[in-house]
Amino acid sequence: MFNTTLQCTAIVCTSLFAGGIFVFPLLAPALMEYLKLSQPQLSLIALAGMAGQYPFSSIVGKLIDRYGPRVCSFLAAIMFSAAFGLSALEVSLYTEHPELPNTAVAKRLAVYFAIAGLGTVLSYFSFVFSATKTFTNYLTVASGITMSLFGLSPLFLSYVAGKFFTDNSTGSLDVTHFLQFLAISAGVVHLVGACALTVPSTNTNTSPPSSTPESGGTLSERSRLLDREDSPDSTCDPRDNSALQLLWDFHFWLLGLYMVIILGVCEMIMSNIGTIVMSLPSRMTGTLVSKGEQAASLQVKILSISNTVSRLLVGPLADFVSPVFSYQHLEGFTTIRKHRMSRMGFLSGAASLLAATSAWMVLDVQTRHDVWLLSVGTGITYGAVFTVLPGVTCSIWGIRNLARNFGIITYSPFIGTTFYSYVYALTVAQHSPEGAACQGKICWERTFYFCLGSCLAALAITAILWRDWSGRT
Template identity: 70%
Template sequence: MFSLVALKCTTILCMSLCAGGIFLFPLLAPGLIEHLHLTQPQLSTIALAGMAGQYPFSFVVGWLFDRYGPQLCSFLAAVMFSAAFGLSASELSSTPGHSERPGAAVAWRLTIYFAMAGLGTVLSYFAFVFSATKTFTRYLTIASGVTMALFGLSPLFLSYIASKFFSDSSTGVLNISQFLQFLAMSTGVVNLAGAFTLVIPSSATTSSTSNSSATNNDANEQSPLINRETAPDCMQDPRDNSTLEFLRDPYFWILAFYMVMILGACEMIISNVGTIVISLPSQFIQTLTSEGEQVASLQVKILSVSNTLSRLLVGPVADFVSPVFSYQHPEGFTTVTKHRMSRMVFLSGSASLLAITCAWMVFGVQTRHDVWLLSVGTGITYGAVWTVLPGVTCSVWGIRNLARNFGLIAYSPFVGTPIFSYVYALIVARHTLQGMTCKGRICWESTFIFSLGTSLAALAITAILWRKWSGRM
């Protein structure tokens, strides 16, 4: 039994560290320009296809996971990753060096391939995150936080592999074709391994609360959802609703609105922290030309570290003070350990921290070296919200359809990020002279006033949800 769990954990570790290939596009872009003569709009379209490919199918992938388990998701991820990266590598290797052929058809094919890689990412993500949470139901938030943190480290891990083994030691130039071939093979192998190992032991698949044939059959089909420690009767859990009933719950939409405002603002900041830094003056009188870029790079690292650490720390704390509610017949809603605090504390705290961060940008920041608090606050907020969200979803709407429900809520940043990003972009454009870079607080001050208002609105939303879900969270 222990060896099977260890094998599953090893597979989850490998899958999470290999799943961030689409985030390495900045490493690939220079080579694509040199070898395929792609334009910046074409490159942006390819990158957007990879990023956007994660979102449209999150509900479908969640439904697949809940209905058929992680093995099918892992197998499909292996197919998508191998095909996407393999075909991209073939596209490069079949093109003569410095070819002058038009790049429109090539760009179109690469757009399709990276969209496939984006779909592979969400398939793999759901497979390893929810395999972990539904295996270790007693420590659900720890499991989700650790796997999400490892996924967040994936681009760093893969970029190290790229520079160490696939870059010229003298020039530092990346061999894109060989690296893409490596991604095709590695992601294919680890996700194919998940198709065989991401299962719950048979000893943990029997419900102790029902002896009917129908319930036993359902328990076998839904075995990944059941843990021996809790053994919930999924058929009798009043939280198990259809998709339509879930969407009719007004508090789902209220929670989604909170996510739109918090995650939308965070992802806008993550995407634009570099330009925010460069718009500000240095605290030194004389600076190097590259000083702005160095500070921007530092802020990106601070964001990454804050995001990762918050996921690793918030998970254990949340599971200790706010264990997830399960349903057992006839006891009703129970927790495996003492419930000390509502999980809404973490959502309220995240909204408060983001509001403080935005207020600092509006009233405190004067030089580019003051932006570190923005990076820390955004990273902690972003990591904490994503970490506690599976536990919130599970406590309110049950574990049986956790992946489906999480997938629906995960559409929130797909709505929020474009809204906040366009607000930022339009304000910057309004204060930028043609052919020049926007300089000064005026470039983004109005954006953070807007974000401060939405953060306070999100904080008010948590008060509504806290009152509604009292005793269930």
């Protein structure tokens, strides 16, 4: 009992301090003001932080499957301390010596935020799979709660930034000291997590069997949807395939393309929500708010709350209506509760919501006060997809290599984030006056038209997967 309590406490603490890269919209206005960085340079830094999560995700997943979450939490402590500490040093040196070329500063900050992105995926995998591999009977609830805590991280860190590192009279953020705080706090918390985060030994027979004719129970219409293994000596889950076999699965690539689109669009918005807000007038008269940092901070908080609420609601709902399929020797594929609908319904709903949000941006948004719906739609979509994804992955490809398979799939948003972020940055650059920030809806209107079409394509992909995976998710 004590170990479980300690583990849960470590999960809460590491998840709350893992989202440092997601508060970049708070840093962007100050970096633009003090370091004179351009929008493409800010987009490069934000992209590095978001994209840095993904290149090693399959390797991190393999570490989790083989060695458990402690190693990853320890590595995350090193990455966070180094990345945010060096970033703080870089900002302080430039403010003392403004004659330094800011191009070199921007490139170094991009490298540091890429390191922080790697720390984020190390942390994320450590607490998510510590929970899901411990509480396998309620896998989506476990992933939903831990991911919702992770979704709260930007809100929590934004509150800390506003409370302790912001000048109340000017609304300006003390970037240097805030980055130093992130370096120390995230490092210490993840070192503690390296001692407390555990998982039980891997066992494919982790869920209690559902009722079957052989046991005299009542068989529900969906409690066993695939034929059981005929060989009495077969104890291995037939879904436990190698990485090469996974890559030969056409449906894996379809799911990956869905992730490229939906999570790529979401993370592009999350990285640039601050500049999107600041490009718009505060009212229809066209006047601008002097404290752009506060407007950006509000959108970060809305995103974080929406993300969190989505994960908290979708997790239990998905486990209730779409319980994960587990493999039982002599039982076949079973669920512990009645299976009522496919998890693809949640992914279809997420694609539809993001399409509607993109349509709202190009059709109705006129002022900063209208952007809240973008933050809400993005947060709900992002939270729902990441909450449902481990359950989909587990139902289709098994739990033994769940972290590895999840890590491979998360290469997809790495591609999507890079692609959509550059679409956004190039569109802004085309409409930016020489030496000035872009103003007006024209800065990003074409980007959201493109996002709208992409999300409709993702919706079509979910229809194909829903049909082909009928009775399996």
